[in-house]
Amino acid sequence: MSWIPTLAERVKNLKPSPTLAVDAKAKRLKANGVDIVNLSAGEPDFDTPEHIKDAAIRALREGFTKYTPVAGIPELKAAVAGKLERDYGLKYANGEIMASTGGKQVLYNIAQAILDPGDEVIIPVPYWVSYPAIVELAGGVPRFLQCEADNGFSLDLNALEGMITERTKALILNSPSNPTGAVYSAQDLRSVGELAIKHGFMVITDDIYDEIRFDDQGPDNVASIVPEARDYCLIVNGVSKTYAMTGWRIGYLAGPEAVVKACTKIQSQSTSNPNSIAQKAAAAALSGPQECVSSMRDAFLERRDFIMNRLSGMTGVSCVEPKGAFYVFPDMSSYFGSSYDGTSIDGSLALADYLLEKAQIACVPGIAFGDDRFVRFSYATDMNTLKKGMDRLEKALNELR
Ligand SMILES: Cc1ncc(COP(=O)(O)O)c(C=O)c1O
Numbered sequence: 001m002s003w004i005p006t007l008a009e010r011v012k013n014l015k016p017s018p019t020l021a022v023d024a025k026a027k028r029l030k031a032n033g034v035d036i037v038n039l040s041a042g043e044p045d046f047d048t049p050e051h052i053k054d055a056a057i058r059a060l061r062e063g064f065t066k067y068t069p070v071a072g073i074p075e076l077k078a079a080v081a082g083k084l085e086r087d088y089g090l091k092y093a094n095g096e097i098m099a100s101t102g103g104k105q106v107l108y109n110i111a112q113a114i115l116d117p118g119d120e121v122i123i124p125v126p127y128w129v130s131y132p133a134i135v136e137l138a139g140g141v142p143r144f145l146q147c148e149a150d151n152g153f154s155l156d157l158n159a160l161e162g163m164i165t166e167r168t169k170a171l172i173l174n175s176p177s178n179p180t181g182a183v184y185s186a187q188d189l190r191s192v193g194e195l196a197i198k199h200g201f202m203v204i205t206d207d208i209y210d211e212i213r214f215d216d217q218g219p220d221n222v223a224s225i226v227p228e229a230r231d232y233c234l235i236v237n238g239v240s241k242t243y244a245m246t247g248w249r250i251g252y253l254a255g256p257e258a259v260v261k262a263c264t265k266i267q268s269q270s271t272s273n274p275n276s277i278a279q280k281a282a283a284a285a286l287s288g289p290q291e292c293v294s295s296m297r298d299a300f301l302e303r304r305d306f307i308m309n310r311l312s313g314m315t316g317v318s319c320v321e322p323k324g325a326f327y328v329f330p331d332m333s334s335y336f337g338s339s340y341d342g343t344s345i346d347g348s349l350a351l352a353d354y355l356l357e358k359a360q361i362a363c364v365p366g367i368a369f370g371d372d373r374f375v376r377f378s379y380a381t382d383m384n385t386l387k388k389g390m391d392r393l394e395k396a397l398n399e400l401r
Pocket residue numbers: 042101102103104105128174177178206208237238239240246249250251
């Protein structure tokens with residue numbers, strides 16, 4: 001019999017990222033020749049713009065292939081500072097900025113840097129899949145604040161204040177949101193900033209979709225709306241979504257120097273600097289021409305309008321119009337209780353399985369985001385694929401009726 005190693009308690013309850021798992025399954029089926037319409041991916045379908053690739057090629061040719069400072073090269077930090085000033089009117093010094101291997105690692109570093117066992121982090125639901133796991137891996141306790149489609153997934157500020165305890169260390173905000181596409185109003189951001197100051201907790205503002213916004217009112221966040229709350233805010237962002245650079249793995253943090261230093265210390269003992277070549281590319285992305293951003297945003301808007309129009313014609317489907325990001329999050333719970341081939345559809349997982357098996361559409365069940373009534377479809381794919389996906393969805397849903 002072979003020896004079975006014992007794993008740490010902390011990984012026993014840890015689930016792999018469900019979005020990456022669905023995407024991997026869809027890609028596997030596709031590789032095996034199944035005609036899958038993959039609407040599960042959390043990444044733009046566009047290629048990284050040429051001028052960004054050129055910067056990487058230049059870096060490579062010039063031999064920029066060695067370790068860099070752990071928190072990132074000065075050129076990238078300056079580009080981040082430039083972006084935050086340009087888009088938010090916020091000034092951050094070199095020591096208040098850190099680059100990491102993606103926004104995900106920034107969030108991981110923050111949790112490790114600020115949470116002691118038992119510390120609480122408030123997470124609005126629906127949430128991005130990795131927030132609870134990142135908090136738990138640091139010994140923290142996620143406290144969930146339910147948000148409802150009826151209110152456009154806005155924050156219930158009374159409920160939020162009611163949840164704050166002595167152990168509340170932070171609140172995570174994600175606007176525009178993955179999975180709902182909701183954008184918090186300036187008024188709500190103001191109230192959150194005031195609560196942070198009053199009760200003394202940090203606001204982790206995950207702004208990764210900040211430039212994929214359709215209401216012409218952003219970007220904004222708690223720090224830009226409430227200047228007095230600046231030092232309560234930890235700004236998390238990255239180049240993955242805005243510049244179609246998911247594989248390059250560059251994210252960044254801007255916030256109080258003490259937290260940035262602590263995160264850098266953690267990074268120095270875990271992964272060291274993010275990839276040197278990708279840092280050069282990210283600097284070019286943030287400080288170079290920005291037309292690529294608006295043309296990708298225009299394409300996302302056209303797709304959002306298309307998919308919303310199609311969903312609105314489907315019986316038993318209701319969907320809040322996303323104001324940003326590239327996802328729709330329709331409520332499909334009216335189909336729960338139906339069945340196919342003797343299998344009952346009792347929740348979002350079963351519905352997503354049905355759609356994958358019977359309609360060859362890959363999507364992510366809402367339960368992964370903390371709300372079982374919904375299913376997430378990504379529209380970061382071309383129009384033909386979207387059209388095919390919506391045709392298949394409509395047919396598959398009709399067959400359940
Ligand atoms: C809400 C949200 N935050 C953070 C990330 C992390 O992105 P990355 O690590 O590619 O920068 C993602 C990626 O899917 C996301 O959707």
